[in-house]
Amino acid sequence: MPQATATLSAQLAGAFEPHPEVMRLPLAQLAGALPPGPTLRLYAVTDQPGLYVLHAPSLAAQGAMFSRVVALIERRDMPRDHVVTMNAVAANARRFGEDPAGLTAGNNFSAAQIAQFFELAQRQHVSLTEGERALQTLLAQWGLIRQEAGEGGMTWRAASPRDFLITIPGTGKGPAGEAIDTEVRAAILSHELGHWRFFSDPDYAHACRTYWWHQLTFTEREALTEELTSMGYDPSDRIVIDELQAYLLHTPARYMPLADLPGAGGVDIARVKRGLELSVRSVRQNAGQ
Known part of the structure; x- marks a missing residue:
């Protein structure tokens, strides 16, 4: 053997x-x-x-x-x-x-x-x-x-x-x-716990989906989907939205693989992250009211 x-x-x-x-x-x-x-x-x-x-x-x-x-x-x-x-x-x-x-x-x-x-x-x-x-x-x-x-x-x-x-x-x-x-193991754990948040918190998941469908442009969604599918992920919205939030909000920056895509058909990852953070934060604030 x-x-x-x-x-x-x-x-x-x-x-x-x-x-x-x-x-x-x-x-x-x-x-x-x-x-x-x-x-x-x-x-x-x-x-x-x-x-x-x-x-x-x-x-x-x-x-x-x-x-x-x-x-x-x-x-x-x-x-x-x-x-x-x-x-x-x-x-x-x-x-x-x-x-x-x-x-x-x-x-x-x-x-x-x-x-x-x-x-x-x-x-x-x-x-x-x-x-x-x-x-x-x-x-x-x-x-x-x-x-x-x-x-x-x-x-x-x-x-x-x-x-x-x-x-x-x-x-x-x-x-x-x-x-x-x-350190790598801790980063993996943080990323995977992000998926738990998406699975277990309906308000959080709704905020992520709302941001994806209503605040990102079609071009941005297309570019982000292409980035994730190039990593081997299925292109379905079920997978793409979940992975996007786990990478942007729960993965340390040095291990985050998504990158800016310049040009008219590109995407600004930092801007996408800020927008997603605001969408999630607004849900938390509304829940506290």
């Missing part, structure tokens, strides 16, 4: 142990509780009901668990109605200059979306990878997903429509040599 494969299997082994521990803590204590090494750990955030955080042992382990989930839910030019092969995921990743073993720095999915992946795989009789089996086992033991009896047999369902999982990688080298240190 190649060393990398053996290391990955060892990192995923903890997922198959019975009764895995769930650390329960408030959001303010989460960053300080993250492990320093390649540890698989789940956190339930007590003051944010429905929020769970999975700390994967490494970027490779995270990719092994989530690559095909990412492909199903949010990747550009990937089908939304069936699970593709790992070769298809790899080919899609290479189109955008990404390593398929890592694919994403972090992840965010509702429990319903993850259950959808396992349900589609079951219907298609698709064999799960070791990483996907680890994810399925973990989430079933943690109670985020479960099998229920349906008309056609057992089906995978989310335990609650309000449950939401974000994932971040452990520190160390990624499959393509990229370095994940504590």
Whole structure:
């Protein structure tokens, strides 16, 4: 067995142990509780009901668990109605200059979306990878997903429509040599928590959508969509608006990939960010009245 494969299997082994521990803590204590090494750990955030955080042992382990989930839910030019092969995921990743073993720095999915992946795989009789089996086992033991009896047999369902999982990688080298240190991990966590805000706060999400549709021009929306799709994201408004707010409002500047596009068909990212901040701030002010 190649060393990398053996290391990955060892990192995923903890997922198959019975009764895995769930650390329960408030959001303010989460960053300080993250492990320093390649540890698989789940956190339930007590003051944010429905929020769970999975700390994967490494970027490779995270990719092994989530690559095909990412492909199903949010990747550009990937089908939304069936699970593709790992070769298809790899080919899609290479189109955008990404390593398929890592694919994403972090992840965010509702429990319903993850259950959808396992349900589609079951219907298609698709064999799960070791990483996907680890994810399925973990989430079933943690109670985020479960099998229920349906008309056609057992089906995978989310335990609650309000449950939401974000994932971040452990520190160390990624499959393509990229370095994940504590600062990078903190930036990934902040970005993914932005997605939780969009998922869990209807007023905040409404403010982001309103800004997108009513304050940005068609040309600006087109330019921003092109930037995000060039990074491999699906061009749907569902994905683009969510990613835009997570990058502009929740990602430290040095890690924010969106850039100005000069010219008549371009976009001023700083201006877009200021406008989005004002839109969100007005919602907060109205909520306080």
